[in-house]
Structure formats: structure tokens, C-alpha cells
Amino acid sequence: MSFLSKLFGSKKPSSPESGSTSRSAQAQTVAHFKEFAASRPGCEAFIEPATRVTQTTMVLVAGTGEWTRRKVPDEVAARKLATQLGVPAFDVNLSGYPSRMREWNETHRKPL
Numbered sequence: 001m002s003f004l005s006k007l008f009g010s011k012k013p014s015s016p017e018s019g020s021t022s023r024s025a026q027a028q029t030v031a032h033f034k035e036f037a038a039s040r041p042g043c044e045a046f047i048e049p050a051t052r053v054t055q056t057t058m059v060l061v062a063g064t065g066e067w068t069r070r071k072v073p074d075e076v077a078a079r080k081l082a083t084q085l086g087v088p089a090f091d092v093n094l095s096g097y098p099s100r101m102r103e104w105n106e107t108h109r110k111p112l
Contacts, residue, residue, distance in 0.1 A: 045082035065104025
């Protein structure tokens with residue numbers, strides 16, 4: 001079983017353009033999160049549950065407040081990925097977002 005199959009499960013994509021279920025998208029997500037976590041100290045993962053219009057996503061927030069978000073298949077996959085990255089994972093509905101993320105957004109807002 002491949003690393004991606006262990007991490008994201010062995011579900012087959014319903015179509016070639018099925019978003020994060022494709023192997024290429026999964027590999028890109030894992031690579032992106034690995035690079036982000038390795039290059040920024042103090043990362044934590046915040047899992048955003050699926051809604052009627054969006055699928056489950058995971059937000060990595062660095063110690064500086066810088067953040068990145070990517071789609072993941074489900075909460076289980078997000079928690080597995082956080083474990084692989086060696087970062088704590090939180091359900092954003094229970095914990096909310098850290099204040100450093102809002103502060104980073106304020107200082108990095110692009111002028112209109």
C-alpha cells in the first residue's frame with residue numbers, strides 16, 4: 001500500500017477531475033503541507049469540516065500566524081496527515097482559529 005493510500009485511504013476517484021481524491025492532487029497536498037510545516041516553526045493544523053458547498057479542508061498555521069489551506073478527503077485523513085507532519089490537530093468548530101492567524105492577516109492585507 002502506498003504512502004498516499006495509507007494517508008488518504010484507498011477510495012477510487014469518481015472522475016479524473018475529482019479534486020483532492022486524485023493521486024496527483026493528493027501528492028501535491030501532502031508535498032505542500034510538508035514543505036510549509038518544515039519551513040515554518042510552530043505549525044498547528046485546524047480541520048474545517050465539510051459543508052453543503054465545500055469539502056473538508058485543513059489549515060496549517062505557523063507560529064508567525066502565516067497560514068495555508070488545502071482540501072482533504074475527510075477528517076480522518078486530515079488527522080493522519082497532521083500526525084505525519086508532527087503537528088497537533090484541532091477541530092476548528094471547537095477551538096476556533098488562533099489569534100496569531102488573524103493578526104497575520106491584518107498585517108499582510110493587500111490594499112484595494
